[in-house]
Amino acid sequence: MSKPRKGNFHETVVAITNNDEIIIGVDEFPFKSALSLSPLIAYWEDKLISDPNCNASRVSELAGMLRKKADLISPIHDVSIIDRHIDTVDVLMEDIFAGALWENDLKAVVAPFHFESFYATPKLEELKLLGGDNYSEKLNIDKKTLLFRLTLSAYTIILDKFYNANFYVDEPFIFTIKDKFTNLDRHYKLSIDLKFMEVKAKGEIKKLNAQEINYLINRYNNLDLWMQTLPPENFEFSGFAIYDFTDVTIEETISSLRYELLDRDSVATDEGFDILQQKLRVLFGLPGVRLGFASCPAIRDFDTTYARKIWNGLILSQDSDLKLNDLKGSIYEPVIKKGHTIVVEDLNVLPEPTTIEDQLLEHGVRNLIIAPLEYEGRIIGLMELASPIPGELNALSTIRLKDILPLFALAMNRSLEELRSSIQNIIKEKYTAIHPIVEWRFTQAAINLLEKMERNASSEIEPIVFRDVYPLYGSSDIRNSAIERNKAIQGDLLEQLVLAKEVILAAKDNLPLTILDELIFKIDKLSHDIMQDLASDEEGIILGFLREEVEPLFDYFAQKNPGALAAIQAYRSAINNPYKVVYNKRRAYEESMFMINETISTFLEREEEKAQQIFPHYFEKYKTDGLEYNIYIGASLLNNGNFQPIYLKNMRLWQLMLTCEVARRIHNLRANLKLPLEITQLILVHSDSISIRFRLDEKKFDVEGANNIRYEIIKKRLDKATLRGTEERLTQPNKIAIVYTQQKEAEEYIRYIEFLQSEGYIGKKVERLELEEMQGVQGLKALRIEVSFEEHLRHNIDAGDELLNIAQSASLN
Numbered sequence: 001m002s003k004p005r006k007g008n009f010h011e012t013v014v015a016i017t018n019n020d021e022i023i024i025g026v027d028e029f030p031f032k033s034a035l036s037l038s039p040l041i042a043y044w045e046d047k048l049i050s051d052p053n054c055n056a057s058r059v060s061e062l063a064g065m066l067r068k069k070a071d072l073i074s075p076i077h078d079v080s081i082i083d084r085h086i087d088t089v090d091v092l093m094e095d096i097f098a099g100a101l102w103e104n105d106l107k108a109v110v111a112p113f114h115f116e117s118f119y120a121t122p123k124l125e126e127l128k129l130l131g132g133d134n135y136s137e138k139l140n141i142d143k144k145t146l147l148f149r150l151t152l153s154a155y156t157i158i159l160d161k162f163y164n165a166n167f168y169v170d171e172p173f174i175f176t177i178k179d180k181f182t183n184l185d186r187h188y189k190l191s192i193d194l195k196f197m198e199v200k201a202k203g204e205i206k207k208l209n210a211q212e213i214n215y216l217i218n219r220y221n222n223l224d225l226w227m228q229t230l231p232p233e234n235f236e237f238s239g240f241a242i243y244d245f246t247d248v249t250i251e252e253t254i255s256s257l258r259y260e261l262l263d264r265d266s267v268a269t270d271e272g273f274d275i276l277q278q279k280l281r282v283l284f285g286l287p288g289v290r291l292g293f294a295s296c297p298a299i300r301d302f303d304t305t306y307a308r309k310i311w312n313g314l315i316l317s318q319d320s321d322l323k324l325n326d327l328k329g330s331i332y333e334p335v336i337k338k339g340h341t342i343v344v345e346d347l348n349v350l351p352e353p354t355t356i357e358d359q360l361l362e363h364g365v366r367n368l369i370i371a372p373l374e375y376e377g378r379i380i381g382l383m384e385l386a387s388p389i390p391g392e393l394n395a396l397s398t399i400r401l402k403d404i405l406p407l408f409a410l411a412m413n414r415s416l417e418e419l420r421s422s423i424q425n426i427i428k429e430k431y432t433a434i435h436p437i438v439e440w441r442f443t444q445a446a447i448n449l450l451e452k453m454e455r456n457a458s459s460e461i462e463p464i465v466f467r468d469v470y471p472l473y474g475s476s477d478i479r480n481s482a483i484e485r486n487k488a489i490q491g492d493l494l495e496q497l498v499l500a501k502e503v504i505l506a507a508k509d510n511l512p513l514t515i516l517d518e519l520i521f522k523i524d525k526l527s528h529d530i531m532q533d534l535a536s537d538e539e540g541i542i543l544g545f546l547r548e549e550v551e552p553l554f555d556y557f558a559q560k561n562p563g564a565l566a567a568i569q570a571y572r573s574a575i576n577n578p579y580k581v582v583y584n585k586r587r588a589y590e591e592s593m594f595m596i597n598e599t600i601s602t603f604l605e606r607e608e609e610k611a612q613q614i615f616p617h618y619f620e621k622y623k624t625d626g627l628e629y630n631i632y633i634g635a636s637l638l639n640n641g642n643f644q645p646i647y648l649k650n651m652r653l654w655q656l657m658l659t660c661e662v663a664r665r666i667h668n669l670r671a672n673l674k675l676p677l678e679i680t681q682l683i684l685v686h687s688d689s690i691s692i693r694f695r696l697d698e699k700k701f702d703v704e705g706a707n708n709i710r711y712e713i714i715k716k717r718l719d720k721a722t723l724r725g726t727e728e729r730l731t732q733p734n735k736i737a738i739v740y741t742q743q744k745e746a747e748e749y750i751r752y753i754e755f756l757q758s759e760g761y762i763g764k765k766v767e768r769l770e771l772e773e774m775q776g777v778q779g780l781k782a783l784r785i786e787v788s789f790e791e792h793l794r795h796n797i798d799a800g801d802e803l804l805n806i807a808q809s810a811s812l813n
Helices: 038-050 056-067 080-084 086-092 122-127 135-139 143-163 210-217 223-229 249-261 270-284 333-338 355-362 395-430 436-454 481-507 514-532 538-560 562-574 584-614 645-672 706-720 743-759 803-809
Strands: 011-014 032-035 107-110 117-120 166-169 173-178 185-193 197-201 235-239 241-247 290-295 342-344 367-375 378-387 465-478 618-624 626-633 679-684 690-695 700-704 735-740 762-770 781-787
Touching: 038 056, 038 086, 038 235, 056 086, 080 086, 117 122, 135 143, 135 173, 143 166, 143 197, 143 223, 143 235, 185 249, 210 223, 249 270, 249 395, 270 290, 270 395, 290 395, 333 367, 333 378, 342 395, 367 395, 378 395, 465 481, 465 584, 465 618, 465 645, 465 706, 481 514, 481 538, 481 562, 481 584, 514 538, 538 562, 584 618, 584 626, 584 645, 618 700, 626 645, 645 679, 645 735, 645 743, 645 781, 679 706, 690 706, 700 706, 735 743, 743 762, 743 781
Parallel strands: 011 166, 032 235, 679 735
Antiparallel strands: 107 117, 107 241, 173 185, 185 241, 197 235, 290 378, 342 367, 367 378, 465 626, 465 679, 465 690, 618 626, 690 700, 735 781, 762 781
16 A cells, blocks of 8 residues: 565565456455554654653643543544544644644545545545545446455565565555536545554464565465465554545646557547547646647648548538638638647637637637647647637646647647558559659650550550669668567567476476476576577477477466466466567567657658659658668659759758768667667769669669669668778768769768768768678778767757758858
């Protein structure tokens, strides 16, 4: 129930999270307990000795009063005794209930392991947190779990006092009741002081060694085992507990909102929306508040139906007939365009209302807050809070709103990603994915084919070839990804072998079978082998051994030795996933790699889309253990054929800045990764133009011509490149390698490097390197620079500075 004093044995903390694992075979609290004021009386008597500043005459007078009231000294089974001697009890409680805080404190005194108070502050009695028999409802846990927690708490006190083992449950009781004025939920956290509660042993204390205590603690969820080892009838609790409540409505509501918004249906279904709206009413303490949110689609998509799939706003709904032009001059315009938060105290007094404000008034909205939902520097949606009462929501409300806006932004972004993914899946299934910049050429080829068919000519579609285009290639790879993946597999296999060994060791207690020793020997040998090195086939061998020779024995172990049940449950819980293996470290690796790839991909797509608007180019990316991309730029890709060499220079500088920004983002991301992976980055410079052809069989572009094949060969082999005369890899964390073949390319990039040094993106040191020859590739050289991770640069990309605009500001002629 509370954290006991610190012992010198050890400290163990558990949190109860899964009701299904609870094992308790009784229906009532199994320990004998009695209300007693004796510890409090002893406290006052001790004060005469230990506290020279106490009022000795008053304490002596109190002792005399108590001697005349023996029923207060004896165990109290009828709480009416308290009422009969309330004046004396008031004096006894002086140090527990400070007079200055009496009216505002939420404090009570209760019998051990009960929730009915016999002495409480007026405010607590008014709230009715205690009393009645619906505690499992107030605590939002079932009766079995409540009984389990009370019983386990009793055992923590026993371990602390008699075995000096500091073991406690880190799971506070949170009471939830309805506010009598608003009828909204309010949450109160219970803190329990046990200094006036005692536990006594009946008879001789059973001796337990450290291993036996650890055995119990590791099986904290099996209280039947505890009651067999330390029978409840051997102990008795007396005294009382002090309950102190704290209002945690805001903290609990925000935590609950965070949990709800992780659910994919939270912003996509009516039920999820209603739950979110109710929680916001609780957070703001306003039962009439209405919630709304809507995505902010691109301007060109605003008036389309599919762009409104995630519209659940006050008037921005899926069936809304509002157009983009309707937002001009309205209260929504500064939110969507500039990311401002708008507070309107009363819509009815706006001097020049638009159609938008008129519709809001028709919907009963008078008071309104509209806030932008931002994700990675982009406004992806907006959130509305509305009230029919003018002034009920105000500027102070926006302070509390700041805590939850990022949560709604994450949920909105996830829903948008799922929507985009669904749309892309349909496109991929029904059509060939064609980059918008070259769509005109495919349309032209299709028209030419139709004309041929009308003339009964050849029905073969003409080849799609773009000549004289300039390639830009870049890659961001996970450093040592194969090694890290192997480490993750190795760690999970070791953990599964350890869990299997725990089962066999537990089963051996009552099953002295020699074959079990052989299984333990086999497990130890396999563990030792993979700790040295993990061969390609060892994962299959180990899993085959566990599934064929160990796991089939579990039911037999459980039948013959119930003591093995906890170990069996631990093993089965650990492999309770679609893969049926321990998957913790692999999951950490995969989630970390996913976060890195998503961070790079999202940022790259965002910046590439901006660059596309300044000068159109062909772009494609693909994920490996990292991310690679190709960019092609040239006159033949464009329908109007307007291209100047300055565009290529700007794109190259933009690419180098982009690569620096990727490095900075991944550097900042590492602190949030379960596995702190690193990336290496590379840019390949190719000054000569090439030709690319669309391959119908693979539905993708590829280089054409023997002279251009060398470019593709270099791309495929660069990830293994080393410095001449050494085994050092070209690509290194926190650095960018720029590979080239011609001196003029190096000179061009030295200019870009000097510019970026002045901007603070990279350090002063520039390495000029020659690369070891590779099969089919000779004469490669590289520049290698180190990225600067200074927190603040002159330009802030996330605040709106455009990479390509910065690049254009440089003198590149």
